[in-house]
Amino acid sequence: MEPDQVGRDPLTGSLETVSQIASTNTELLARVGRGDLPFEGNWLVADRQSAGRGRAGRVWNDGFGNFMGSTVAWLRAGDPPAPTLSLVAGVAVIRALHDVCGxxxxxxxxxxxxxxxxxAKLAGILLERQGDCIVVGIGVNLVLAPEVEGRxxxxxxxxxHAVSRDSFAFALSAQWRSALECWHRGEWPSLREDWLAxxxxxxxxLSVRDPSGGAIMGxxxxxxxxxxxxLHLADGQRRAIHAGDIELVGE
Incomplete structure (x- = not known):
């Protein structure tokens, strides 16, 4: 697979774009596996994906003009817990959306x-790990809303909001780079408060279906x-949910 175009911004790294690919996450995982190690701050962005996916193996069908891209984070000694990167990515995505939409x-x-x-779902994030590398895949519905079963x-x-794919890509790249640098510096508590905001x-x-199939509400x-x-349960207990599908029941 050869890149169609590489754009570079001195503050955000590079954006490698391809016209079609099975999955940007799968490609970056393959590169890591063969020792072709991606740099933090660099992105692989596809015009079309033929085998995009979300959490729990869900199919995420593409839409031309939407953002479909992946980047990496390399774990270092002293970093916050790796699962928190999913939340850090969420902060970067919503900040980038506000950047391009006002x-x-x-x-x-x-x-x-x-x-x-x-x-309604506008964007999703999928993290996959290989050794000390976390591949962060992000999909954002800029022009089309793909059909997702049950969503x-x-x-x-x-x-x-009329937003081009490349405009959003550079906004996201800048926000992710800033958030990741803060995370590496140990500023997860501040990012955690940003996520909550x-x-x-x-x-x-919230209703939670855990990996075993059980349901919890709180x-x-x-x-x-x-x-x-x-989650604050009806019996007064609090329970920490580390994995599972969560649905908003009401606010």
Missing amino acids: LLSGAILKWPNDVLVRG ETVSLASLG YAHRKGTL GFAGLTPDGAAL
Whole structure:
């Protein structure tokens, strides 16, 4: 696979674009596996993906003009817990959306990796690990809202925002680079507060289906230091959710 174009911004790194690929995440994982190690701050961005995916193996069909890209974070000694990078990526995405839209009314972060606008999914994040490398894949519906089984979706265009893929890519690259540098410096507690400021409100009723298939319902009570979602259960207990599908039941 040869890149179609490489754009470079001195503050944000490089954007390598390809016309079509199975999955930008899969390609970066393959590069890591063969020792072709990507640099932090560099992005692989596709015009089309034929095998894009989300969490839990869900298919994420592409839409030409949408943002579909991946980058990496390399884990270092003393870094915060690796799972918190999903939340850091969410902060970068929503900041980039506000950059290109002025202010995106109704946009919130949903734990652990979605951006919603009035309940509909606008963007998703998928992290995959290989050794000390975390590949961060991000999809944002700029012009089209792909069909996702069991999910309502929305695009920026349908909300009245005309944003080009490359404009968003450079905005996201800058925000991710800034957030990742803060994370490496140990500023996760501050990023955690930023995530909470963008997220569904505390007390929002959430339904969680854990990996074993069990269901839990409770009010959102914040985040643990390692980025797990805290639920306040009906019996007064608090439970940390480290993995599982979460649905917003009500605020």
